[in-house]
Structure formats: C-alpha cells, structure tokens
Amino acid sequence: NAGVMQNPRHLVRRRGQEARLRCSPMKGHSHVYWYRQLPEEGLKFMVYLQKENIIDESGMPKERFSAEFPKEGPSILRIQQVVRGDSAAYFCASSPRQRQETQYFGPGTRLLVL
C-alpha cells in the first residue's frame, strides 16, 4: 500500500517562474492538506481540500498561490511568479475521511527559488 507521494522531491525555479507541486494521497484517501515549512519554523497550514472542493484555504497567501484536487489525478499546489521567500519545503498529508485526525504525510517537495 503506497504512502502519500509527492513530486518532484526537489524543484529549482528562477524568480518569476511558476512552480507546480503534486501530491497523490494514499489509496482510499479523499482529503488532502498542504503545509509549508520554512527553515527554522514549524509546519504552517495552507489549504485543506477534498475531491473537487476547497474546504479551507485560510492559510494560503492571497496572491500567486492556488490549489486544486481534481476528481482524477493528484492534488496540485501552484505558485505563480515565484519569489525567493517561497523557498521552503512543501508537505502534503492525506486522510481517509473528513475530520480524520491522523494524517499521513508525504516526503515533501523542497522548492528553491534562485
């Protein structure tokens, strides 16, 4: 039973480019959470999605960031016009049902903006 998959594991972008981060939840899980971890800081909640729905995006920056979780395929976290401050590790976690409190984390995508 494969765990949560994230790709790419490492992503390098120049300022102004777009970054697309993918997360495939565990089999049978329909809820996905995205977190950002800046150096020396804890995990910060960004967005909580269910298939085809954004449930809570209160942790997402208002501009340049968007997330989706389509009916088919992985969840995507998209960052447009990246800036150096976007450099961080981005983790996604999945859970099998709404309000299931045990999340399973993916290995993370480490984004470096040059």
Place this chain on the structure above:
Amino acid sequence: EDKVVQSPLSLVVHEGDTVTLNCSYEVTNFRSLLWYKQEKKAPTFLFMLTSSGIEKKSGRLSSILDKKELSSILNITATQTGDSAIYLCAANTGNQFYFGTGTSLTVIP
C-alpha cells in the same frame, strides 16, 4: 490568534537519559493534540490525544494531555541515538492543524 508553542526549542542529552518535551496550545474549537517525529523527511505520526489525563504509550515513548492547562507532554525514556529528531506537536480544530515549531532532540552516544 491560534497558536501552538513547544519547549524547549532544542535539547541535547546522552543515551539512556529521560526527556520531557512540552507543548501548549491556544486554539479555538480544539479537538485533539497530535505528536509527530520528523527526521530528514516527512513527519511520522506518534500519538493522538483527545482526553485529558489518559496516558498513551508506545515503547519508550508516552504522552499525556492536560486540557485544563491546555498542554501536553511527550516523554522518552532510555533515549537512544535513533531518537534524535525534531518532535512536532499539532492542535487539531477540525479543518486545520496548527503545528508548533518543534523541539530538536539530539541524543549523544
């Protein structure tokens, strides 16, 4: 503002020592408190606590929640070098999980 605070920020101990990690939370609509261990990759789940005063144990690790004090502790007895990691706690409010910055534990042989 909802927040979770962990202490100490870092800890260095010798193998065999016992350590206590602290987590305090101030969140609305608290549902549960979770502990994770993070090595050089994704956090791995340790415990979920919902009831006050009931200790959860897994081997040398144990944890307990105090809802009156809005806090939790994670104990590790007879530490080993493999326990070296960042230990994160998170408060769940339903839709969101608020994480602390973690306690970095280093166990020296």
